[in-house]
Amino acid sequence: MEAAAQETRILDAAEELFYGRGLQAVGMAEIRDVSGASLKRLYQLFPSKDHLVEAYLRRRDLRWRASLAAYVEARSPGEERILAVFDWLREWFAEPGFRGCAFVNSFGELGATSDAVAEAARDHVDALKDYLASLVAEAGHSARLARSLLLLVEGAISTAAVCADAGAADDARETARGLLELDFARTGGAG
Amino acid sequence: MEAAAQETRILDAAEELFYGRGLQAVGMAEIRDVSGASLKRLYQLFPSKDHLVEAYLRRRDLRWRASLAAYVEARSPGEERILAVFDWLREWFAEPGFRGCAFVNSFGELGATSDAVAEAARDHVDALKDYLASLVAEAGHSARLARSLLLLVEGAISTAAVCADAGAADDARETARGLLELDFARTGGAG
DNA sequence: CGAACGAGAGAACGGACGTTCTCCCGAGTC
DNA sequence: GACTCGGGAGAACGTCCGTTCTCTCGTTCG
Numbered sequence: 001m002e003a004a005a006q007e008t009r010i011l012d013a014a015e016e017l018f019y020g021r022g023l024q025a026v027g028m029a030e031i032r033d034v035s036g037a038s039l040k041r042l043y044q045l046f047p048s049k050d051h052l053v054e055a056y057l058r059r060r061d062l063r064w065r066a067s068l069a070a071y072v073e074a075r076s077p078g079e080e081r082i083l084a085v086f087d088w089l090r091e092w093f094a095e096p097g098f099r100g101c102a103f104v105n106s107f108g109e110l111g112a113t114s115d116a117v118a119e120a121a122r123d124h125v126d127a128l129k130d131y132l133a134s135l136v137a138e139a140g141h142s143a144r145l146a147r148s149l150l151l152l153v154e155g156a157i158s159t160a161a162v163c164a165d166a167g168a169a170d171d172a173r174e175t176a177r178g179l180l181e182l183d184f185a186r187t188g189g190a191g
Numbered sequence: 192m193e194a195a196a197q198e199t200r201i202l203d204a205a206e207e208l209f210y211g212r213g214l215q216a217v218g219m220a221e222i223r224d225v226s227g228a229s230l231k232r233l234y235q236l237f238p239s240k241d242h243l244v245e246a247y248l249r250r251r252d253l254r255w256r257a258s259l260a261a262y263v264e265a266r267s268p269g270e271e272r273i274l275a276v277f278d279w280l281r282e283w284f285a286e287p288g289f290r291g292c293a294f295v296n297s298f299g300e301l302g303a304t305s306d307a308v309a310e311a312a313r314d315h316v317d318a319l320k321d322y323l324a325s326l327v328a329e330a331g332h333s334a335r336l337a338r339s340l341l342l343l344v345e346g347a348i349s350t351a352a353v354c355a356d357a358g359a360a361d362d363a364r365e366t367a368r369g370l371l372e373l374d375f376a377r378t379g380g381a382g
Numbered sequence: 383c384g385a386a387c388g389a390g391a392g393a394a395c396g397g398a399c400g401t402t403c404t405c406c407c408g409a410g411t412c
Numbered sequence: 413g414a415c416t417c418g419g420g421a422g423a424a425c426g427t428c429c430g431t432t433c434t435c436t437c438g439t440t441c442g
Binding site: 020021022024025099100101103104105106107108109110111112113118121122124125126144147148150151152153154155156158159161162163164168171172174175178179181182 | 211212213215216290291292294295296297298299300301302303304309312313315316317335338339341342343344345346347348349350352353354355359362363365366369370372373
Binding site: 027028029039040043048049 | 428429430431432
């Protein structure tokens, strides 16, 4: 099999296993089994487990944000798109195997030990913050609102995971609606 | 040394190490070294690492909430106490060694594998939710507000940790102030 | 045809770690 | 003083895991 396809299968296996059970709980042998690649190939494409972990995080960040953006951008511009973020969260939370934010989880597990993991996690949150800021700007709201939304999104993800309660997305959505109203009043309805 | 004092020292060492570096990154030998207890004593008091991890989480939950409550209850009842939660968070975030929510971190690392860890994390979040609900009720606000506050608190903790930015506490506090205002308007200022 | 190459399967190596075992010592008891 | 008991220090054991090595086999190219 060609290398590119194998890399994809390896990353698919890594994502499923790392996200589902944690970074240290999954061994290279299991990734070999699930991906179908040989151990030799695995180490050719990713010279160490650390490299594979980082590649997993980087790809997941890209895909996660792309999925969110695709969902959001199907709505018409403005406040609807901001609220769509929470609709997307709700669908995600209801998926079987949802286990919180891969980046927060990885940061908690290895952030103290691995700079690469800590950076990947921070980059993800920064990128999410920027994306929320772009939606907020599009809707004509204040930049401050984006920071509030980030807290709501991250808070909803964590509590939904720990409490196994997808309703956190609804709470976050309602709260965001309130914040939009409030910010609308503050900025005088310029958006 | 008497057993009770040794148990405390072991739990102190476990908390420092587990919280600072993660559950799986810390071995029993290191907890022995830091606590000063012998391995034999360690296993007498905690029959396995799993038991020690759970004891660490349970004690941390109690202490964490007691510290928050002590800080909050130094303020006069009402909205001030709600905002005090975020002042407390800000101080916590600024402490050296702050590394996010011990329960979210532990859940991410071992929640998929260990029911005890998953339950301890959920119990912690549930207790926090109840505490926030009590503050909200005391201030005469709607129960819905408590759910919003929980998201803000958890979101602030996660983003402050990952982004190494204590400013998340300020964002959360400002957002909470807005929500109080909004909820005040909604409930007609009954509180 | 034969030699070199690349790939897969899995054994092997080295280290880490949870847990148990051994050995030794000091205190208390008769 | 001998005997027992408990406790400390650390070796030992078994397992797991990241990584590398070996062996084999099919393919390609001269």
